[in-house]
Amino acid sequence: NPTISFGYLDSLNAAQLKAVRHSPQTPLQILAGPGSGKTKVLTSRIAHLILHHRLPASSICAVTFTNKAANEMKERLTKVIGKEKTAEVRMGTFHALCALFLRKYARSIGLDGNFTICDAEESKKIVAPLLKKYKDDLAAKDITLKEGTVLALISKAKAKGLSASDFLHEVQTRSHGTRDSNGLFTSSTTVNDIDLVVAEIYDNYEKTLRKNNGLDFDDLLLFGVKLFVVNPDAVKWCQHVLVDEFQDTNVTQYDLMRAIAHARCVTVVGDPDQSIYGWRSAEVGNLARMQKDFATTKQIFLEENFRSTASILKTSLAIVAQDKTRIQKSLHTSHPVGPIPVLRSFLSEQMEASFLAGEIKRIVAHMGGVLHWGDFVVLLRFNALSRTIESALQKEGIPSRVLGGHKFFERLEIKDLLAYLQMVDNPQFVPAFMRAINTPARGMGEKSVSELLARADASKLSLVDLVERIHNGTTPDIKPAVKRKIGTFVSAIRVLKTMAAENAQPSDLIRRLVELIDYEDHLRKTQPDWESRWENVQELITFASDVQSDLQDSIAIESSDTETPRDTPLRLFLQASMLSSEGDQQNKEGDNEKVTISTCHAAKGLEWPVVMVPAVEQGTFPFYRTDDVEEERRLLYVACTRAQSLLYLSYATQRKVAGETKTRDLSPFVSSVVRQNPPLFADSPSMLLDLDRKVICQVLKRSQPDPVQVTKHVAEYNKASRNRFSERGTYGDDTVLNAQIPQNTSFMNFTLARSP
Ligand code: ATP
Ligand code: MG
Numbered sequence: 001n002p003t004i005s006f007g008y009l010d011s012l013n014a015a016q017l018k019a020v021r022h023s024p025q026t027p028l029q030i031l032a033g034p035g036s037g038k039t040k041v042l043t044s045r046i047a048h049l050i051l052h053h054r055l056p057a058s059s060i061c062a063v064t065f066t067n068k069a070a071n072e073m074k075e076r077l078t079k080v081i082g083k084e085k086t087a088e089v090r091m092g093t094f095h096a097l098c099a100l101f102l103r104k105y106a107r108s109i110g111l112d113g114n115f116t117i118c119d120a121e122e123s124k125k126i127v128a129p130l131l132k133k134y135k136d137d138l139a140a141k142d143i144t145l146k147e148g149t150v151l152a153l154i155s156k157a158k159a160k161g162l163s164a165s166d167f168l169h170e171v172q173t174r175s176h177g178t179r180d181s182n183g184l185f186t187s188s189t190t191v192n193d194i195d196l197v198v199a200e201i202y203d204n205y206e207k208t209l210r211k212n213n214g215l216d217f218d219d220l221l222l223f224g225v226k227l228f229v230v231n232p233d234a235v236k237w238c239q240h241v242l243v244d245e246f247q248d249t250n251v252t253q254y255d256l257m258r259a260i261a262h263a264r265c266v267t268v269v270g271d272p273d274q275s276i277y278g279w280r281s282a283e284v285g286n287l288a289r290m291q292k293d294f295a296t297t298k299q300i301f302l303e304e305n306f307r308s309t310a311s312i313l314k315t316s317l318a319i320v321a322q323d324k325t326r327i328q329k330s331l332h333t334s335h336p337v338g339p340i341p342v343l344r345s346f347l348s349e350q351m352e353a354s355f356l357a358g359e360i361k362r363i364v365a366h367m368g369g370v371l372h373w374g375d376f377v378v379l380l381r382f383n384a385l386s387r388t389i390e391s392a393l394q395k396e397g398i399p400s401r402v403l404g405g406h407k408f409f410e411r412l413e414i415k416d417l418l419a420y421l422q423m424v425d426n427p428q429f430v431p432a433f434m435r436a437i438n439t440p441a442r443g444m445g446e447k448s449v450s451e452l453l454a455r456a457d458a459s460k461l462s463l464v465d466l467v468e469r470i471h472n473g474t475t476p477d478i479k480p481a482v483k484r485k486i487g488t489f490v491s492a493i494r495v496l497k498t499m500a501a502e503n504a505q506p507s508d509l510i511r512r513l514v515e516l517i518d519y520e521d522h523l524r525k526t527q528p529d530w531e532s533r534w535e536n537v538q539e540l541i542t543f544a545s546d547v548q549s550d551l552q553d554s555i556a557i558e559s560s561d562t563e564t565p566r567d568t569p570l571r572l573f574l575q576a577s578m579l580s581s582e583g584d585q586q587n588k589e590g591d592n593e594k595v596t597i598s599t600c601h602a603a604k605g606l607e608w609p610v611v612m613v614p615a616v617e618q619g620t621f622p623f624y625r626t627d628d629v630e631e632e633r634r635l636l637y638v639a640c641t642r643a644q645s646l647l648y649l650s651y652a653t654q655r656k657v658a659g660e661t662k663t664r665d666l667s668p669f670v671s672s673v674v675r676q677n678p679p680l681f682a683d684s685p686s687m688l689l690d691l692d693r694k695v696i697c698q699v700l701k702r703s704q705p706d707p708v709q710v711t712k713h714v715a716e717y718n719k720a721s722r723n724r725f726s727e728r729g730t731y732g733d734d735t736v737l738n739a740q741i742p743q744n745t746s747f748m749n750f751t752l753a754r755s756p
Contacts, residue, residue, distance in 0.1 A: 073091060
């Protein structure tokens with residue numbers, strides 16, 4: 001076809017080209033370090049499968065680690081194969097892909113297509129009453145067991161692909177306990193008491209979920225595996241699977257990949273040095289497992305880093321190389337050396353934060369406008385560290401955004417509204433009913449609600465149907481008061497149901513819902529910060545319309561499938577909200593003009609011109625609660641390798657932790673490499689002279705600033721800094737060194753004169 005352009009192959013190096021052109025019939029592992037173009041190769045390979053090998057786009061499954069990564073891949077692919085074809089490719093996280101196929105083919109494995117995906121909070125609500133039964137028994141043995149722990153253990157079992165009965169069996173063969181007449185274990189000596197209780201709860205939890213027509217996140221994967229294993233047609237659904245960030249897949253995800261690939265067409269890319277999700281049951285051993293299960297697997301290694309300067313790469317590699325169990329590999333860059341990464345210490349976390357904020361300003365000025373706020377990221381070991389950073393940036397007037405910070409869909413106001421919509425879509429789903437029935441408060445006490453539950457159970461009606469009948473008198477009331485109390489509830493549900501049946505847009509459903517239950521008024525009366533919560537409701541409406549427009553394309557494609565019950569817009573919207581995860585927020589307009597604050601975990605796969613990692617301290621790196629120190633080291637490596645041109649590590653010798661000031665030491669991951677010759681770190685920031693500017697622009701493929709611009713920016717910066725300095729007399733750690741500043745030192749030189 002003369003219209004096809006294979007231009008996407010032009011920019012690849014020889015190893016990358018080999019990987020893209022590798023036969024689609026032979027399983028392939030691409031193993032390579034950060035920034036070596038793994039994700040780029042994966043995207044090009046998808047294009048190649050479609051354009052060269054002529055695979056139908058809809059028969060390709062591309063698995064990414066986050067929805068955000070899927071969106072980025074979509075953008076890259078759109079440029080090569082166009083919007084229409086890109087929309088046909090099945091692209092998303094393992095969870096999203098499972099949801100997609102399960103909605104279509106749920107019936108073939110005994111599920112209803114309108115299942116509700118439940119999150120941790122809803123799962124907790126289901127587990128709470130089940131756990132209650134064991135309360136006395138556990139108390140007698142002096143065991144405290146929380147819902148969260150039970151769910152974490154169940155989730156671990158599911159990640160290994162163990163069903164409730166598998167798990168029970170495993171626990172029983174391990175245990176020597178004996179059961180009493182109630183079926184409870186009586187032996188007080190076994191260490192497995194908790195496991196046994198969890199095994200029994202697991203079983204009941206599953207039964208309850210099925211009754212509610214609900215699936216938790218792990219179920220999505222487990223039922224996905226089942227779907228692909230039992231369904232003879234599954235061979236036709238997918239002709240090639242590609243998995244990014246393969247080192248972070250768990251056993252169930254691996255099983256799923258194997259089931260989808262039918263032991264043939266599969267491409268995975270990964271980097272064992274970047275495996276950072278062991279705490280969520282990821283198994284780097286899946287790489288070896290794949291070589292066994294897919295006997296003809298070929299490996300291709302990429303050894304050229306296209307992302308970072310040579311000095312950043314060298315320092316990062318020195319950090320990860322301290323892991324003695326690691327397999328040595330080669331990774332080089334053709335980029336120039338560039339400024340050496342900075343390592344600084346401070347007396348407090350405030351000084352650290354204000355240094356970083358000041359440094360961002362200085363760099364922007366000294367790059368003469370080539371770098372913008374959006375080119376900077378501050379990477380944190382955990383979210384709680386963000387407060388100090390955010391306020392320091394704010395003080396300097398630097399706009400910032402927190403990536404994967406507050407989890408939007410876990411907010412009270414969002415969950416309230418989603419509960420109503422879940423109930424409309426799946427009346428079987430009890431947690432949604434329980435939340436909605438008293439939002440806003442309708443005076444339905446715990447007793448009345450549990451009576452409703454019991455009656456619904458006995459009459460095999462959903463709670464929604466039951467209250468409707470009570471309301472219109474077809475079923476006798478429990479107490480006359482109930483009928484009155486549920487009036488507005490029932491009529492709201494009725495309106496929404498009618499709208500949903502007519503395929504109303506989810507954004508319209510939400511607008512109508514907040515009117516029907518007078519939600520703004522409810523927030524005003526019950527929440528002190530109701531205004532920002534009401535803003536979030538507006539944001540939810542925006543999200544709903546975004547999903548709608550995204551779906552227009554894919555619905556058009558799905559219409560060729562005749563066997564499936566059509567997904568309603570409401571169902572697709574609910575699914576999108578339940579599957580959005582940490583770090584997934586869409587880039588909003590103006591985000592490119594903001595400094596990003598993110599966890600190291602959420603930064604996986606991404607890159608920024610300037611990366612700053614504060615709190616590189618013992619207790620933070622490694623995190624004091626970890627049981628895998630090497631994973632913590634790799635996490636720091638992942639953070640450092642996000643940087644393209646400048647890297648800053650810093651620590652505070654005193655930091656407030658949970659209200660108490662604690663003395664802190666430099667992280668052992670860094671202290672072990674800090675005394676090397678030539679040095680891996682500089683203790684003061686680079687001056688950013690012409691040569692540095694040239695290197696930075698070369699790495700970022702940006703054109704160099706006009707020297708006149710640089711002089712202008714620096715002059716403005718110096719003036720502003722001097723003013724600020726004389727006004728406040730304090731600027732981060734400058735106070736400490738105040739006495740040493742010679743009269744006529746420019747602020748920039750002064751900044752450089754400070755020593756750690
Ligand atoms: P990570 O392990 O961090 O996920 P990765 O191996 O997936 O990294 P990519 O994100 O695909 O690496 O690529 C890193 C950067 O290098 C991107 O900016 C990409 O566009 C660029 N890049 C990759 N290959 C080439 C190439 N052949 N020529 C020029 N730039 C390239
Ligand atoms: Mg990548």
